[in-house]
Amino acid sequence: MAEAEGQQHPLGIYYKIWILLFVLSAFSYAVDYFDVQGALRWTLVIIFMFLKAGFIVAIFMHAVWERLALILTILGPPSVLLLLIAFMAVEGNYTEELRFDYMGHDRDAVALTPAELHGEEGGHGGEEAH
Amino acid sequence: MSEATASHEGITGLVDDWSADKQAYHVPWGKAMMWIFLVSDTFIFSCFLVGYLNVRMTTTEPWPPQSEIFALSFGGDPIPLILIAIMTFILITSSGTMALAVNYGYRKDKVRTFWLICATAAFGASFVGMQAFEWTKLIVDEGVRPWGNPFGAPQFGSVFFMVTGFHGLHVSAGVIYLLWVAFRVKRGYYDNKGFEIVEIAGLYWHFVDLVWVFIFAFFYLL
Helix, strand or coil: CCCCCCCCCCHHHHHHHHHHHHHHHHHHHHHHHCCCCCHHHHHHHHHHHHHHHHHHHHHHCCHHHCCHHHHHHHHHHHHCHHHHHHHHHHHHHHHHHHHHHHCCCCCCCCCCCHHHHHHCCCHHHHCCCC | CCCCCCCCCHHHHHHHHHCCCCCCCCCCHHHHHHHHHHHHHHHHHHHHHHHHHHHHHHCCCCCCCHHHHCCECCCCCCECCHHHHHHHHHHHHHHHHHHHHHHHHHCCCHHHHHHHHHHHHHHHHHHHHHHHHHHHHHHHHCCCECCECCCCCCHHHHHHHHHHHHHHHHHHHHHHHHHHHHHHHHCCCCCCCCCHHHHHHHHHHHHHHHHHHHHHHHHHHC
16 A cells, blocks of 8 residues: 555655754753753753654654554554643642641652762661661 | 444354454554554553652652762762763664664665664663663662662652663563564565564664653653
């Protein structure tokens, strides 16, 4: 049928996407390396992530050249996951607030870093390391 | 649907109904099956990642600082997240060599296809090796366990071992699968059958890379 002889495309497009994926990964890593925090960090990381995922599925996995029936089979069912993510985010937020408000959990607790741990033994860290 | 085409009853009828002359996907059946498997695998990884989202939101203990925990020092100051960045680049490189292997496969260039698949498998194996190193460092040096760790929320360890472990298992299975396909290509097994199998194996491999894109963003960066 339309794709009887398989997916054949010029090599150039693979090289271009390959380089693009490297650049996008470098950008993602730069976000962490330069310690970008807050809303900007989330925005950048998620944009780079979706661009990378999109190019892998579209070009490397040849999805753009497939027929609509197959594309919808691939993208349709997983799109329902957005609903699950939304539900679990609302639920998770609610649970966390309950724990802060009614169970006396500390809202301002700060995690320990490896540097702090290896600097001073014992303390909070010692009790859980088996 | 009231056409009088249903002739048999029972099991024979069931088989008739499902094997009627209908085709939804105009691709080789192996490729359609691989896509359906990958969609189901998407749900497995989504369960892990959505579970991680919920656990990360509900835990009131502070989340351990991934950037510093996964830092690595090459003599000087620790470079944040460097090992994970290298692993990411290795996986992307392997995706590129796999895409080229698929292309050369359809050109029936068996030598190039064989070596490109072998290169892909080698990158995959080195990825698993680095993951083993990372796990060892976290378990032995940092005392991270699935039930607790010295930094903060104990769920960090559960999510880490579950998600990266399951992904590493996929990479390991992929390496074996790729080598199997590579040697069959070399021996001329697909000369008459066609080289769709390289594309099908490639789909699996790109999917493994795709999952890593999400793990890298959600677990390591955010």
